[in-house]
Amino acid sequence: MCGIVGLVADEFQVLELIEALEKLEYRGYDSAGVAFLKDGSVKVYKNKGKVGMLRESLAASLSELTSTGIAHTRWATHGEPNDVNAHPHLDCSSKISVVHNGIIENFRQLKARLKEIGHNFVSDTDTEVIPHLIEEYYNGELLEAVRKALLRLEGSYAIAVVHADHPGVIVAARKGSPLVVGKGDCCTVLASDLTPLLRYTRDVIFLEDGEVALLKRNEVKVFGIDGLERTKSYNTINWSYESAQKSGYKYFMLKEINEEPQCIVSVLAGRVSSGKVILEEISQLEGVLKDSQTLKVVACGTSYHSALVFKHFVENNSDLTVDVDVSSEFRYRKPHIKPGEILVAVSQSGETADTLESIRLASRCGAKILSLTNVVGSTITRESDCVLYLNAGPEISVAATKSYLSQLILLYLLGLKIVELRGNWNEKSNELLDKILRLPEVFENVLKRSEVVESIARKYKNYRHFMYIGRGYGYPTALEGALKLKEISYIHATAYPAGELKHGPIAMLGPEFPVFAIAPGDSLVMKMKSNIIECKSRNAKIVAITNDANHEIEEVVDDVIFVNTTAEELYPILMTPVIQLFAYFVADNLGLDPDKPRNLAKSVTVE
Numbered sequence: 001m002c003g004i005v006g007l008v009a010d011e012f013q014v015l016e017l018i019e020a021l022e023k024l025e026y027r028g029y030d031s032a033g034v035a036f037l038k039d040g041s042v043k044v045y046k047n048k049g050k051v052g053m054l055r056e057s058l059a060a061s062l063s064e065l066t067s068t069g070i071a072h073t074r075w076a077t078h079g080e081p082n083d084v085n086a087h088p089h090l091d092c093s094s095k096i097s098v099v100h101n102g103i104i105e106n107f108r109q110l111k112a113r114l115k116e117i118g119h120n121f122v123s124d125t126d127t128e129v130i131p132h133l134i135e136e137y138y139n140g141e142l143l144e145a146v147r148k149a150l151l152r153l154e155g156s157y158a159i160a161v162v163h164a165d166h167p168g169v170i171v172a173a174r175k176g177s178p179l180v181v182g183k184g185d186c187c188t189v190l191a192s193d194l195t196p197l198l199r200y201t202r203d204v205i206f207l208e209d210g211e212v213a214l215l216k217r218n219e220v221k222v223f224g225i226d227g228l229e230r231t232k233s234y235n236t237i238n239w240s241y242e243s244a245q246k247s248g249y250k251y252f253m254l255k256e257i258n259e260e261p262q263c264i265v266s267v268l269a270g271r272v273s274s275g276k277v278i279l280e281e282i283s284q285l286e287g288v289l290k291d292s293q294t295l296k297v298v299a300c301g302t303s304y305h306s307a308l309v310f311k312h313f314v315e316n317n318s319d320l321t322v323d324v325d326v327s328s329e330f331r332y333r334k335p336h337i338k339p340g341e342i343l344v345a346v347s348q349s350g351e352t353a354d355t356l357e358s359i360r361l362a363s364r365c366g367a368k369i370l371s372l373t374n375v376v377g378s379t380i381t382r383e384s385d386c387v388l389y390l391n392a393g394p395e396i397s398v399a400a401t402k403s404y405l406s407q408l409i410l411l412y413l414l415g416l417k418i419v420e421l422r423g424n425w426n427e428k429s430n431e432l433l434d435k436i437l438r439l440p441e442v443f444e445n446v447l448k449r450s451e452v453v454e455s456i457a458r459k460y461k462n463y464r465h466f467m468y469i470g471r472g473y474g475y476p477t478a479l480e481g482a483l484k485l486k487e488i489s490y491i492h493a494t495a496y497p498a499g500e501l502k503h504g505p506i507a508m509l510g511p512e513f514p515v516f517a518i519a520p521g522d523s524l525v526m527k528m529k530s531n532i533i534e535c536k537s538r539n540a541k542i543v544a545i546t547n548d549a550n551h552e553i554e555e556v557v558d559d560v561i562f563v564n565t566t567a568e569e570l571y572p573i574l575m576t577p578v579i580q581l582f583a584y585f586v587a588d589n590l591g592l593d594p595d596k597p598r599n600l601a602k603s604v605t606v607e
């Protein structure tokens with residue numbers, strides 16, 4: 001995720017802005033920039049690449065003194081990572097400078113309108129509309145101009161704004177992206193998280209959505225979007241620098257699981273309107289998606305599991321057949337691809353070697369490549385015809401968590417688009433889309449049950465084997481649950497479709513080999529229940545995840561974790577944090593570091 005910092009004081013060296021930015025580097029980013037006020041103008045330096053490069057290009061100015069500055073690390077969402085798209089961005093007069101974290105969903109409409117009335121744009125970013133909108137409303141009152149501009153924005157943002165004519169002032173605001181402000185001795189400071197603030201103060205205000213802050217050297221005032229001042233109290237923070245990086249969570253993995261409600265908002269942003277899925281990025285593929293008989297998908301690891309959910313969803317809701325392959329297998333088989341067909345590649349990193357080689361193979365056969373990735377400008381995106389971005393923000397823990405969740409949601413949206421294009425849209429499709437839109441609230445509810453998951457994880461942590469079982473939509477969830485457990489806890493975990501048990505795997509079960517059952521109250525619940533009873537009669541302990549309308553499963557299991565009741569198709573989404581938290585708590589209780597599992601890398605760029 002992008003990082004923002006801002007500092008107001010009587011005088012400070014530009015170097016302090018760079019040092020503050022370095023505290024946000026752990027969040028992951030692809031470009032960096034800084035803007036500060038000097039001699040009645042705004043000076044901007046920015047570049048693609050690391051903060052270290054910015055430090056070098058600024059070498060001569062690092063000791064310059066200023067009273068007001070903002071800085072930014074960018075994680076690209078709209079427009080490639082390059083020098084021009086890096087923040088801060090300026091208005092036409094080059095007096096207003098803005099850094100932004102989030103996504104402005106209506107930027108295309110705003111940009112078109114602003115261009116009509118004479119504004120000149122230089123970047124591909126959504127952010128650049130903000131300084132121009134502020135310029136439009138500015139008549140000497142910066143706070144008021146920012147507030148009016150914010151009323152025009154749809155989407156999410158945390159912003160910081162400076163104006164050449166207002167030394168000693170930063171206006172900041174938040175809606176859907178975090179922002180913390182603090183007051184130190186003779187300075188005020190803001191940032192996306194606590195880490196840069198700790199050098200200056202331990203007394204901070206966490207801005208809430210819809211709030212606008214005015215920072216001056218000696219005071220912070222907070223207003224509502226209605227312009228009325230609000231009384232806010234300071235929180236005193238006792239976190240260390242390291243725990244501040246993780247927002248107080250013990251590990252990045254836990255932090256990233258807890259970011260999942262926000263990821264749902266980000267991946268949906270701008271993609272649903274008037275009851276329909278809008279995926280402008282794939283408009284050139286619509287004809288093929290409408291008429292094809294089959295769609296091929298390649299992916300590895302966790303991404304492969306999200307692709308399996310997609311297969312179930314599309315095949316159950318339309319007449320399209322979906323073939324999902326592990327990339328490392330696909331690339332060494334004879335490709336049955338005809339020119340003009342589509343190959344979908346799912347890859348969080350956009351760099352996975354086997355997936356990359358699969359799309360190269362398909363391209364040579366004349367296929368069109370549609371990729372779903374999280375990293376703008378990654379190799380797979382550069383070699384694809386169309387890209388759908390996850391917008392999940394960087395994932396630091398090696399174990400994929402929030403990116404898996406974002407893949408699922410984006411694949412459901414793609415699935416619904418296919419349903420619509422093929423004329424299979426019906427009342428159920430409306431209901432599913434409606435339920436997807438309401439997922440963020442439901443999700444918070446699931447995360448609130450993490451204590452139950454932890455106590456069950458503690459109880460089972462010393463078993464050396466685990467068998468995950470599921471049916472239908474539950475089978476990919478079983479595969480992903482087993483992968484998560486083995487990769488971070490080193491416990492042997494295997495996954496089977498529950499109907500396969502009697503064909504061999506059940507021979508393994510016994511008191512030392514527990515079963516983790518993915519058992520929502522769906523159309524296959526009675527089949528699952530009888531599979532669970534079969535396992536139970538082999539004296540295996542059973543942990544089950546089900547939904548809160550399916551209490552009868554309690555009769556046949558040892559431990560149960562409930563999620564909210566939803567449509568059958570959407571349980572893979574709601575059960576995602578449960579399987580992730582279970583693996584996390586087992587690893588943590590075994591004293592293992594889940595962020596850095598042995599033998600694994602975040603991007604698998606070699607075969």
Ligand code: AGP
Pocket residue numbers: 300301302303346347348349350351352355398399400401487601602603604
């Ligand atoms: C998941 O926790 C793993 N880190 C791994 O399976 C990963 O999903 C796989 O390597 C694929 O990576 P990608 O999505 O970046 O292509």
